[in-house]
Amino acid sequence: MKFAFVLLLAASAALQPAFCTPHVLPPVLKPRRTNSLLIDPAALPALPSAQQAATASADAGLNLTDIQGDILIGMKKNKELFFFFNIVNSTLFRTQLGSGILPLITPTSQLLAVDTQPTTAVNIAFSQRGLDTLGITDDLGDTSFSNGQLDNVASILGDETSNWESAFAGTSIHGVFLLASDTLDNVNATLLQVQNILEGSITEVYSLQGEARPGDQQGHEHFGFMDGISNPAVTGFALSPLPGQQVLDPGLFLLGETGDTVTRPAWAKDGSFLAFRQLQQRVPEFNKFLVDNALSNPNLTADQNAELLGARMMGRWKSGAPVDLAPTVDDPVLAADPQRNNNFNYSHPGFDITTDQTHCPFSAHLRKTNPRAGLTPENTANHIIRAGIPYGPEVTDAESASNTSSTDPSLERGLAFVAYQSDISNGFAFLQQIWANNAKFPGGKASEPGVDPIIGTDGSGIADVARTPSGLDPDDPTRIITIEQDFVVSRGGEYFFSPSLSAIQNTFAL
Numbered sequence: 001m002k003f004a005f006v007l008l009l010a011a012s013a014a015l016q017p018a019f020c021t022p023h024v025l026p027p028v029l030k031p032r033r034t035n036s037l038l039i040d041p042a043a044l045p046a047l048p049s050a051q052q053a054a055t056a057s058a059d060a061g062l063n064l065t066d067i068q069g070d071i072l073i074g075m076k077k078n079k080e081l082f083f084f085f086n087i088v089n090s091t092l093f094r095t096q097l098g099s100g101i102l103p104l105i106t107p108t109s110q111l112l113a114v115d116t117q118p119t120t121a122v123n124i125a126f127s128q129r130g131l132d133t134l135g136i137t138d139d140l141g142d143t144s145f146s147n148g149q150l151d152n153v154a155s156i157l158g159d160e161t162s163n164w165e166s167a168f169a170g171t172s173i174h175g176v177f178l179l180a181s182d183t184l185d186n187v188n189a190t191l192l193q194v195q196n197i198l199e200g201s202i203t204e205v206y207s208l209q210g211e212a213r214p215g216d217q218q219g220h221e222h223f224g225f226m227d228g229i230s231n232p233a234v235t236g237f238a239l240s241p242l243p244g245q246q247v248l249d250p251g252l253f254l255l256g257e258t259g260d261t262v263t264r265p266a267w268a269k270d271g272s273f274l275a276f277r278q279l280q281q282r283v284p285e286f287n288k289f290l291v292d293n294a295l296s297n298p299n300l301t302a303d304q305n306a307e308l309l310g311a312r313m314m315g316r317w318k319s320g321a322p323v324d325l326a327p328t329v330d331d332p333v334l335a336a337d338p339q340r341n342n343n344f345n346y347s348h349p350g351f352d353i354t355t356d357q358t359h360c361p362f363s364a365h366l367r368k369t370n371p372r373a374g375l376t377p378e379n380t381a382n383h384i385i386r387a388g389i390p391y392g393p394e395v396t397d398a399e400s401a402s403n404t405s406s407t408d409p410s411l412e413r414g415l416a417f418v419a420y421q422s423d424i425s426n427g428f429a430f431l432q433q434i435w436a437n438n439a440k441f442p443g444g445k446a447s448e449p450g451v452d453p454i455i456g457t458d459g460s461g462i463a464d465v466a467r468t469p470s471g472l473d474p475d476d477p478t479r480i481i482t483i484e485q486d487f488v489v490s491r492g493g494e495y496f497f498s499p500s501l502s503a504i505q506n507t508f509a510l
């Protein structure tokens with residue numbers, strides 16, 4: 001508070017001469033960015049320009065100045081800190097939230113042009129325990145959120161709880177700050193600023209630093225695959241959907257908007273539920289599995305046959321090219337072309353979608369989490385906006401040589417997974433339980449698809465149960481390649497509500 005007050009005094013002092021003497025140069029009120037705080041890999045759908053978004057949102061009646069910036073932006077962060085906190089003084093927190101934090105919260109509209117972007121984008125979201133602590137008692141209409149993620153573990157997500165980070169298994173996480181910028185220095189400076197403003201009303205429970213991977217791996221997750229290509233186009237935000245991109249109602253992601261069928265408190269409008277997961281990736285083990293089980297296409301080298309197996313488990317090559325369009329050989333030009341890289345739906349003239357796995361296995365991660373034409377009519381109910389970022393360092397030489405992930409916690413790597421939706425039970429939890437972990441999904445196929453080879457578990461909560469995804473070998477779709485271990489290990493997470501800026505002002509702040 002004092003810090004903000006001093007800044008205010010300094011700013012108004014700087015303004016004084018301009019008011020008194022009209023001919024002096026106008027003061028520079030705020031340094032403008034010259035480079036974006038977001039990354040922009042060619043393969044990913046471009047964000048709308050500020051003008052395009054203004055037109056689209058006006059048509060749909062969406063207020064982009066009121067919606068927190070992370071929700072609609074997707075996987076384009078460069079550095080992002082997840083700072084999980086406990087509220088120790090609710091009254092002080094609420095007072096400082098309105099006076100000091102709210103002006104720092106970054107709405108969607110600010111992120112769309114470099115010169116309106118802040119140095120560090122700041123978003124905030126609250127767990128149900130956080131709402132309870134703040135005395136906000138309204139039912140937001142989502143039982144997954146109100147029960148918390150730990151409650152979902154055994155019955156729904158199939159995690160092995162002993163792998164959970166203790167912070168997520170406890171009861172003290174009330175909220176999370178998401179701080180995103182292009183440098184860690186900016187992120188750390190903004191964290192200090194936030195902590196100063198909040199004057200000890202919160203304590204840190206846990207934090208996770210996310211970072212885009214270096215060099216030509218920017219935009220790729222730790223297994224090496226380009227990520228974030230197939231996020232949906234949201235009506236009222238994206239003006240021109242890309243070929244093959246699913247166009248979905250804003251109410252699937254934002255409470256109270258068109259397409260949200262649940263009754264909510266009025267103040268919750270334009271908020272979104274954030275499902276956070278710390279998903280560890282065992283990269284050396286994954287790479288070894290691909291080499292040991294490499295396919296046997298005679299026209300490919302051994303390395304290419306290993307890559308092919310990975311691509312079929314994922315549904316895309318590492319470049320991002322979809323195997324449905326590039327079944328045997330990677331196509332980096334296709335991968336980098338957003339006009340083509342999402343334009344497929346698993347149906348091909350002359351092929352039966354219930355039997356054909358020559359293009360894409362039924363079990364591929366991409367197909368399990370969005371079967372596209374595999375469901376008729378095409379599913380429009382169970383979708384998320386993915387907005388995560390990789391965390392942890394690159395694989396070390398010692399890990400590569402031993403084909404084993406280090407047990408040193410500072411070398412843990414994975415995906416800080418973030419999914420936004422207006423209903424967690426229809427969004428993230430649905431995708432994980434009903435689609436990814438369900439060996440029979442999608443139904444009506446000639447052979448049982450099996451669980452998702454990347455994120456699927458058998459739902460038992462027991463690690464490393466053998467999985468038998470279907471169709472991984474295009475030459476013999478009946479051949480079962482058994483996966484004996486998990487390459488993705490859930491380290492836990494929590495469900496949060498990311499309120500609109502006006503809700504922060506009118507309902508959360510004092």
Ligand code: N7H
Pocket residue numbers: 221223225226227228229230231279280281314316365366367369370384414415417428429431432436454455488
């Ligand atoms: Fe997945 N990966 O990087 O390997 N995911 N995912 N995911 N995922 C996708 O098309 C990955 C996870 C979805 O519309 C791609 O954007 C990893 C969870 C959905 O066609 C890649 C992890 C859930 C899609 C990855 C992980 C999902 C999708 C292709 C965990 C939900 C879009 C890039 C560590 C429960 C499907 C792209 C569509 C795509 C990866 C987790 C869901 C490369 C490593 C937990 C809906």
